[in-house]
Amino acid sequence: MKVKSFLYISAVATAVNFSGCISNNSTDKTETISSKADTLANAPVETKKPNSDYKPAFAGQTRIRGVKTTTAYKVEKIAEKLGRPWAIIPLPDGRLLITEKSGFMMILSADGALLKKLTGLPKVDDRGQGGLLDVALDPAFAQNRRIYWSYSEKYGQGNLTAVAKGEIAADELSISIPVVIFRATPELNSELHFGSRLLFDKDGYLFVSVGERSISEGRKQAPLLKSGLGKIYKITKEGKPAPGNPFIDEADAKPEIYSYGHRNPQGLDLHPVTGQLWETEFGPQGGDELNLIQPGKNYGWPVITYGIEYNGDKVGDAIQQKDGLEQPVYYWDPVLSPSGMVFYNSDSIPEWKNNLFIAGLSSMHIARLVIENNKVVGEERLLADQKERIRDVAQNNGRLYAVSDYGILYRISKK
Ligand SMILES: [Ca+2]
Numbered sequence: 001m002k003v004k005s006f007l008y009i010s011a012v013a014t015a016v017n018f019s020g021c022i023s024n025n026s027t028d029k030t031e032t033i034s035s036k037a038d039t040l041a042n043a044p045v046e047t048k049k050p051n052s053d054y055k056p057a058f059a060g061q062t063r064i065r066g067v068k069t070t071t072a073y074k075v076e077k078i079a080e081k082l083g084r085p086w087a088i089i090p091l092p093d094g095r096l097l098i099t100e101k102s103g104f105m106m107i108l109s110a111d112g113a114l115l116k117k118l119t120g121l122p123k124v125d126d127r128g129q130g131g132l133l134d135v136a137l138d139p140a141f142a143q144n145r146r147i148y149w150s151y152s153e154k155y156g157q158g159n160l161t162a163v164a165k166g167e168i169a170a171d172e173l174s175i176s177i178p179v180v181i182f183r184a185t186p187e188l189n190s191e192l193h194f195g196s197r198l199l200f201d202k203d204g205y206l207f208v209s210v211g212e213r214s215i216s217e218g219r220k221q222a223p224l225l226k227s228g229l230g231k232i233y234k235i236t237k238e239g240k241p242a243p244g245n246p247f248i249d250e251a252d253a254k255p256e257i258y259s260y261g262h263r264n265p266q267g268l269d270l271h272p273v274t275g276q277l278w279e280t281e282f283g284p285q286g287g288d289e290l291n292l293i294q295p296g297k298n299y300g301w302p303v304i305t306y307g308i309e310y311n312g313d314k315v316g317d318a319i320q321q322k323d324g325l326e327q328p329v330y331y332w333d334p335v336l337s338p339s340g341m342v343f344y345n346s347d348s349i350p351e352w353k354n355n356l357f358i359a360g361l362s363s364m365h366i367a368r369l370v371i372e373n374n375k376v377v378g379e380e381r382l383l384a385d386q387k388e389r390i391r392d393v394a395q396n397n398g399r400l401y402a403v404s405d406y407g408i409l410y411r412i413s414k415k
Helices: 026-034
Strands: 006-011 073-079 085-090 096-100 104-108 114-118 132-137 146-155 158-168 175-188 198-200 206-210 231-235 257-260 264-270 277-282 288-293 330-332 338-343 356-360 366-372 375-382 390-396 399-404 409-414
Touching (some): 146 175, 175 206, 264 356
Parallel strands (some): 085 132, 085 390, 264 338
Antiparallel strands (some): 073 409, 096 104, 146 158, 356 366, 356 390
């Protein structure tokens, strides 16, 4: 693998960014930066015509005003030809762990040098959107070297999303003793909408997001508590229901379910301050969503959505709001195609602290969202000049990392 390093200077603070409703002196400007997007009013970053004329449920639910990073930062392409990376997470020592869709993992240095290739994982079904998907470190990884990963697996008469765990061998060339701990049943025959993201909470329980497999048989199961499709789960490290799960004592409900009515959720992270679980999911055309996930809630798919079918038809009864079904905090029309996401929790670029960064596939950029009081108050596009399908984002030591479908690894850091 070749490792290249280019430098792109992408952002500088200029007075231009303060155009519009701000009249200030330099003191005010400092306050503006410290209060994040509050006074950085700009036109929305989205200028394309929406797919539908559906009205948002509340002001600011879509096409929020644009913001622009004023801290100077640099974008470096620190590796390429990484195959088809799907997920990237930092290891405790600062190295990077990357999954590759065809079924192996890589360890790279923080500077993008390929150090190790990890094999020995159970076979994946990497047709379509399937393959080796996300990876998460055991909360005690530094002691036990254990990891958890999700993948699409041929199973029974079809395929499904599975979660396995194993240990990184001492030589870091293989995964020892892989064990499947969870399967999102039933299996269907589909190459689409596997999810999935893995995320440990502060108590050591694992959130797992799973898509509804796209085909009509799966779509109609997204609202059903007896089905494993279109769900977010909360499980133990052994794959059992987490204590206190909302449907743990309910008959005819899968006890591992945490929330339901999801389409294809691929972004999960905990807010650094509130600790709440945030999620992004692929909607239909014009209906990608950002959700604040609460236990036991139904997030509406396929009954309510701001999108339409990709053939132009309406989805269901073409309704966007309904009692008992949760509204997204934010939605994108046209779509973002939100894959991985991460909250930035460093002081390195102060105005980014607690902002959400979302990898966009078809949109080919990273969406930076400024969130205050659980509402989106500003949006910016990063890496848009790269024209790369951004698959996942991670952060470590104040740096953002991103991988693209063409195998490029970016590092974004303070200049
Ligand atoms: Ca929804």
